[in-house]
Amino acid sequence: MTAALSLSLPVAPAANDGRLLSPDELEAALRDIGARRYHNLHPFHRLLHDGKLNKDQIRAWALNRYYYQAMIPVKDAAVLARMPDAGLRRIWRQRIVDHDGDHEGDGGIERWLKLAEGVGFDRSYVLSTRGILSATRFSVEAYVHFVAERSLLEAIASSLTEMFSPTIISERVAGMLKNYDFITRETLAYFDKRLTQAPRDADFALDYVKQHATTPALQRQAMDALIFKCNVLWTQLDALYFAYVAPGMIPPDAWRPGEGLVEGRA
Numbered sequence: 001m002t003a004a005l006s007l008s009l010p011v012a013p014a015a016n017d018g019r020l021l022s023p024d025e026l027e028a029a030l031r032d033i034g035a036r037r038y039h040n041l042h043p044f045h046r047l048l049h050d051g052k053l054n055k056d057q058i059r060a061w062a063l064n065r066y067y068y069q070a071m072i073p074v075k076d077a078a079v080l081a082r083m084p085d086a087g088l089r090r091i092w093r094q095r096i097v098d099h100d101g102d103h104e105g106d107g108g109i110e111r112w113l114k115l116a117e118g119v120g121f122d123r124s125y126v127l128s129t130r131g132i133l134s135a136t137r138f139s140v141e142a143y144v145h146f147v148a149e150r151s152l153l154e155a156i157a158s159s160l161t162e163m164f165s166p167t168i169i170s171e172r173v174a175g176m177l178k179n180y181d182f183i184t185r186e187t188l189a190y191f192d193k194r195l196t197q198a199p200r201d202a203d204f205a206l207d208y209v210k211q212h213a214t215t216p217a218l219q220r221q222a223m224d225a226l227i228f229k230c231n232v233l234w235t236q237l238d239a240l241y242f243a244y245v246a247p248g249m250i251p252p253d254a255w256r257p258g259e260g261l262v263e264g265r266a
Contacts, residue, residue: 023210026219030160030206030226037230038161040168044237044245049171051179053245055119056257058180060244062116063255064136064236066126069112069190071140073099078148079155091204098197111190117262118187125260133254135239143232150225157209157222158229162202166195 021029039045047053048061076095083089101107116126125131147155169191176183213219243250250256 018216020214020216021219026210026213026222027206029219029223030157030209031163033223033226033230034161034164037227037234038164038168039230039233039237040164040171042234042237042241044241045168045172047245049175049179051175055180055182057240057244058183059116059119059121059257059261060255061240062112062119063121063126063260064132064240066112066116067129067132067136068140068236069099070109070129071144073109075144075147078144079152082148082152082155095201098193108190108193111193115187115190118184119182120261122260122262131253131255131260133236133239133243134251136236139232139235139239143229146225146228151221153209153212153218154221154225156205157213157225159205160202160209160226161229161233162198163206165198165202169194169198 044061048058053061073096076092076099080089080092080096083092097107099108101110113123113126117123129137143158147158150158173188173191176188177185209222213222243254
């Protein structure tokens with residue numbers, strides 16, 4: 001990965017006046033970013049939750065989202081390697097365990113593979129990452145690059161999208177179970193643990209940012225990092241929407257309906 005993968009970082013509006021925000025004001029500014037920019041607002045997610053996608057469009061989402069899930073432990077390992085304090089490392093490494101598991105067949109990545117299998121994919125095809133959109137690959141790798149190269153404060157602040165994930169998870173699970181007869185609770189088991197893991201991780205990251213963003217410049221960096229992460233998530237849905245929904249122009253190397261499925265799972 002190179003710096004060319006980095007996405008632009010807009011200046012956070014709440015910090016334009018150069019004033020040092022109180023910890024509570026900083027938290028409010030961070031939450032406002034999520035309220036305006038989190039990907040639950042994206043048209044693709046509205047279609048997904050409201051039962052407006054077909055089976056192949058949901059398959060495209062599951063396949064592409066796998067790459068993001070699979071790279072989360074890589075991202076967290078990059079953050080972990082930069083932490084000089086053993087106490088911080090002990091807390092942060094739980095994120096890696098959550099996704100990789102303690103043993104074979106355990107963890108969030110395994111549960112996402114079960115989701116992909118539940119909508120018809122052959123596991124080996126998903127693991128190969130063949131067929132994922134180029135924009136998916138570029139945005140996910142830009143995120144890994146970001147946390148490896150930016151300050152530790154920015155790396156931790158970029159994870160604060162987890163503050164908003166319980167809402168989107170609740171909407172997603174309820175909507176998909178209601179609207180798609182091929183989706184089961186077992187298919188969506190990945191999300192069960194995230195309802196407790198994400199708030200735990202977000203509480204730690206938010207406390208860290210509020211303690212360490214002690215100047216207007218550092219507060220701007222933290223907010224910009226969260227904006228960047230929102231852009232990473234939004235960009236992935238942009239790519240899915242334009243490839244598989246409207247106007248449906250699937251790029252040459254991307255997954256096409258019928259590929260990589262278990263026989264008989266059309």
